[in-house]
Amino acid sequence: MRAEHALAQQLEALLIVADEPLSAIALATATDRPVREVRRALDGLIAEFDGADGGAAPRGFELREVAGGYRFYVRESLDPLVADFVQQQTPAKLSQAALETLAVIAYRQPVSRGAIASIRAVNVDSVVRTLLGRGLITEVGQDPETTATLYGTTEALLRHLGIGDVSELPPIAPLLDDGSEGFDHETL
Incomplete structure (x- = not known):
């Protein structure tokens, strides 16, 4: 496996379990890689998830840079579907x-x-x-x-x-x- 693919997998794994956005510096520290290399891998993941590499359809999620860090989000076009599903799965509590x-x-x-x-x-x-x-x-x-x-x-x-x-x-x-x-x- 090429090093850049291994880094991309590591970044995906870290971002999936994160509760809050992770900065490029925090990701570089966790993967023991230079920040420049981590940013390049993050840009590659963003392009891949958006379907920009080779005409593939965008994924149902996207990687966004927010609040000084990176985090996975549901693609905005799918918000209504996910909101309906979540409401059905977690009914409101009773007073x-x-x-x-x-x-x-x-x-x-x-x-x-x-x-x-x-x-x-x-x-x-x-x-x-x-x-x-x-x-x-x-x-x-x-x-x-x-x-x-x-x-x-x-x-x-x-x-x-x-x-x-x-x-x-x-x-x-x-x-x-x-x-x-x-x-x-x-x-x-």
Whole structure:
């Protein structure tokens, strides 16, 4: 293998694992090569990834010089594709309010929106809409007396939790404060 190809491979390997842009000096130090030689190899990699050498199509990534260093980036034309993929792979985290509402539904299902609001002592309309939209809860029927919509958890939630059934949820009573804490030492 020619020395310039070995250097290009070394630079690629270093740049792939880097969290931040690496300067030509840092790359030269890591590869024990002169800075001029490293810059030439970096220019060659940039041209190769852009498809400038021999008419090859540009790669899906590019090597850019930014903030005084070099780093790999997704080619700008592919940003929408990658953004959609990343959003699907890493769903947004639930807020504390959503987690609390989800717990009430999981442990009390089937349960109405009014009962959830009563337990949480806050309006839960938007949180319930969010949980419905994410597919974590679903409408499971209507209360025969009030005709209120009843909610329950979905298979998707069970998969996220890694359980097969809500009966596998941990008992909640040991996790709750019994309300007596802080009163033992008080005198009236």
